[in-house]
Amino acid sequence: MELYFNINLCATLFSLVALLTLQHAPARLRFYIVLMSMFCWLIPWPYLYELRLAPAIQQSADFIPYIPLPSFDIASVTRHHSFVWNSLLDWWWLAVLAIGSTLMLVDIVQYCRLYRQWHKRSHNDNKLWQLLDKTDVPVTVRRLSAPISGMLTGLPKPIIWIDDALQDKDLLKCTLLHEFTHWQQKDHLWLWVITLLQRLFWWNPLIWLMARYARQQIELSCDEHCRHQMPQHHYQQQLIQLILSQHSHSLPNQAVLGMSSKQKFSLKRVNHLNKEIKMKKRYLFAPIAMILMTSWMGISNATSVDSPTLTNKSLNSLFKQAYQSTSDGNGATAITFLQEIQPEIASYSEAEQFYYWEALSIAFVSQQKLQEAATAQNNAIKIGDAVPTSSFIKVLNEAAGIAMVNEDWHKAESYFEHRYQLQPTLPNKTQSNFAIVKFKLAHYDEALEKINELINDSENRGESPKESWLKLAAGCYNELEDQAKMVETLEKLARYYPNNKNKQMLSRLGL
DSSP states (O other): OHHHHHHHHHHHHHHHHHHHHTTTSOHHHHHHHHHHHHHHTTSOGGGTTOOOOOOSOOOBOTTSTTOBOOOOOTTHHHHTTOOHHHHHHHHHHHHHHHHHHHHHHHHHHHHHHHHHHHHHHOEEOGGGGGGGTOSSOSSEEEEEOOSSSEEEEOSSSOEEEEETTOOOHHHHHHHHHHHHHHHHTTHHHHHHHHHHHHHHTTTOHHHHHHHHHHHHHHHHHHHHHHHTTSSTTHHHHHHHHHHHHSOOOOOSSTTOEESOOOHHHHHHHHHHTTSOOOOOGGGGHHHHHHHHHHHHHHHHHHHOOOOOOOOOOOHHHHHHHHHHHHHTTOHHHHHHHHHHTGGGGGGSOHHHHHHHHHHHHHHHHHTTOHHHHHHHHHHHHHTGGGSOHHHHHHHHHHHHHHHHHTTOHHHHHHHHHHHHHHOSSOOHHHHHHHHHHHHHTTOHHHHHHHHHHHHHHHHHTTOOOOHHHHHHHHHHHHHTTOHHHHHHHHHHHHHHSOOHHHHHHHHHTTO
16 A cells, blocks of 8 residues: 555656646647556556466366366465455455445436436537538537537537527637537547546545646647637637636536636636747657656566565564565565575474465465475475464465466375365365366266265255366266266256357267
């Protein structure tokens, strides 16, 4: 969490510096810079290098086509060790996201209601395109009684809304050109993106300030473009008349583009048109530098291997630090400072040694060093009796999973057997993996016993057994040359999961 805020605050600071150096640059460039800064808040920087192991066991049994074995998700190894406060943070983020999504949904509902009201009170006036010498109709124009001279709305079918009271041809042309330019620049779409970010980060004042600034740059960018489409100073004069002829009104919805603006910003728009704005190559240096610095900071923090100074000799504090570093994507850091104290570990109690090896194995897994992780887990298992059964079972599960990934089936079997002795009732996924190991070791009767128990339990509860369970059972029957049972299982498979592959398996047997 701290890393996330530090990187994003720095990214926001980089964008501020970039904007200060680009005061005379085109508004469109400043808009893209602030938009990039807003998008940075969407990036989960600490988790860029989180463990992403592909499913380890997705092999097909040789006995019959289209019977893949189930997969073992070793990424669950690190998830067992999240602290309670990390879980609270996860719930906090979910609550924040839920509130933001609700606010966005409210915006969409209000927009749809507003759109229907306007459409009912308005009439088509596409003849106005003749003012811009347009023979076709690029965007529908509708007239309605509104406090704002011109507005643009829409996603799939944009509409330009013009105030009915606006009759002066020059002002109409200026307003239509302004809204048409917004449409050409896809500003109505960008406005939805800004609104979404603003709603998702409703708790973040920096996002609100950046959203406000981005909306202003959209208007300034549009003014810059319109200025070059009309005779010198003509657009500026028409804009002043429009500002003077209407009072300042707030736009009715966050996703509506309109000519109206606050008095202070209206003056800024007029003054901005007095400047000669041209794009120069040197202006590109600031956004490129911002992107490079933000990327460097995010990646370097996510993969830093500098060993932290250990001021607290308590192993509990050390383990918490190791788990947190691994959870933040800094597994290499955890390995470094855990290995530094390895020579002293023998002087601690067996329980403390167990948690040491456990923390080290998790850090190795996060770096995909599975052989080293297996060695650390073996050391922990040797002294597993010194810790509560629940802690021992977690390590046995993780060790069995890594043994399966390494295709060390005998070792995986010993871990599952040990785990079964500690707690005979196994979760479905654990028992399914146990059955896979038995199958790999050609212990087909034992594999059937375990997988059929899962299948029967599911059917007794009125649920469909998992497809992978039925395929594994069919494979076992095939190896045992029990043709009748294999066909019965395949028929059940095709009944529960009537896809082409399952039907083809039956047809290959002439059924």
